Amino acid sequence: MVAINPDEKRADLIFHALADSTRRDIVRRSIEGELSVSALARAYPISVTAVQKHVAVLERAGLVTRERRGREQLVQSRSEAIADAQRLLDEFEALWRDRIDRIGDLVAISETGDEA
Amino acid sequence: MTVTDVEKDPAALTMRITCEFEAPIERIWQVWSDPRQLERWWGPPTYPATVVTHEFNAGGRVAYYMTGPEGDAHHGWWRIVAVDPPNSLEFVDGFADENGVPNDAMPRTTTRVQLTSASAGRTTMVVASQFPSREAMEQLMAMGMEEGMILAAGQIEDVLAAVAR
Numbered sequence: 001m002v003a004i005n006p007d008e009k010r011a012d013l014i015f016h017a018l019a020d021s022t023r024r025d026i027v028r029r030s031i032e033g034e035l036s037v038s039a040l041a042r043a044y045p046i047s048v049t050a051v052q053k054h055v056a057v058l059e060r061a062g063l064v065t066r067e068r069r070g071r072e073q074l075v076q077s078r079s080e081a082i083a084d085a086q087r088l089l090d091e092f093e094a095l096w097r098d099r100i101d102r103i104g105d106l107v108a109i110s111e112t113g114d115e116a
Numbered sequence: 117m118t119v120t121d122v123e124k125d126p127a128a129l130t131m132r133i134t135c136e137f138e139a140p141i142e143r144i145w146q147v148w149s150d151p152r153q154l155e156r157w158w159g160p161p162t163y164p165a166t167v168v169t170h171e172f173n174a175g176g177r178v179a180y181y182m183t184g185p186e187g188d189a190h191h192g193w194w195r196i197v198a199v200d201p202p203n204s205l206e207f208v209d210g211f212a213d214e215n216g217v218p219n220d221a222m223p224r225t226t227t228r229v230q231l232t233s234a235s236a237g238r239t240t241m242v243v244a245s246q247f248p249s250r251e252a253m254e255q256l257m258a259m260g261m262e263e264g265m266i267l268a269a270g271q272i273e274d275v276l277a278a279v280a281r
Contacts, residue, residue: 014127063127085126088253092131093122096243100119100135102157103147103241107139 017061022046023054030064030077037073120240129247137239141231144239145202148229155180163190168216174198178207179216191216197226205229223252 018024022044029035029043037055041048055075058064067074121134137144147153151167159165159182169179178194191212198206210224230242247253 018127085129085250085253086124088250089124089126089129089131092245092253093124093133096131096133096245097119098160099157100133100241100243102160103144104137106147106153106156107137107143 013061014063017057017063020054020057023058026051026054026058026075027063027077030075034067034074034076037075040075129250129253130245132242132244134240134242136234137241138237139239140237141202141233141239144231144241148205149201151178154178158182172196172199179212181216189214193218203231223248223255225252 018027025044026040029040037048037051040055041051044051052073055064055066055073058075059066063078065076065078067076119133119135121132123132124130147157149172151170154170155165155167158167158180163182163184165180165182167178167180169177171177174196176196176199178196179191180193181189181191183189191214192209193212193216194207194209196205196207198204206226206228208224208226211219211222213219225248226246228242228244230244232240234240
């Protein structure tokens with residue numbers, strides 16, 4: 001399993017990598033399945049070289065890996081790290097939704113006196 | 117109340133939840149500022165919270181424990197970073213040992229709460245939480261989720277009935 005390293009430099013790399021909309025889109029597409037640099041270049045109005053630069057930034061941040069297969073360069077998301085964080089945030093969301101429900105109930109009771 | 121927006125950023129390890137209440141801002145502020153009200157919603161009915169210290173000022177400390185079904189106690193603390201009644205609150209929260217002493221080995225979360233008057237008698241609340249790392253999130257969830265599981269509607273009704281009594 002790939003962990004997002006908590007150290008700050010790594011966080012900077014990740015923030016920087018995800019600050020660009022093309023790179024975010026590459027991450028999104030790569031989560032759905034591995035794809036080639038040339039396919040990515042067709043998806044955006046930019047050159048293969050420009051795509052490679054974006055991919056390199058993402059790779060440095062640990063968000064994707066690159067693999068050469070024949071003449072193609074394939075980009076694969078290291079989605080385990082992102083998926084784990086996503087799942088944990090989902091659980092945290094459920095916790096806060098419950099708390100918000102209880103606050104709502106509490107203020108409703110004290111407003112009307114007989115909400116229950 | 118309605119949750120109107122949830123933004124989760126798995127890369128930045130943040131969650132921001134926005135909701136609206138049919139109550140004036142001062143009323144919503146009370147659920148944070150009054151320890152007796154805070155303990156009615158911080159923990160779920162199966163793990164009710166008891167607030168033992170509640171120093172509601174910058175640098176102040178909040179100490180509480182949650183009591184489980186087996187009588188098991190789970191201690192936690194907040195350190196208030198900033199408080200601006202009735203608009204905003206920022207605190208760091210973490211776990212503590214059985215004597216309520218903060219456990220520095222356990223992860224901490226930073227939470228910012230922002231209240232705004234949406235319209236007459238309505239209040240928008242934004243709760244933004246920041247985790248130090250994914251590992252920390254995992255540790256927190258493992259510890260806290262037994263209590264945080266979505267409750268059966270029946271349990272909520274029991275609580276409301278008890279509170280209304």
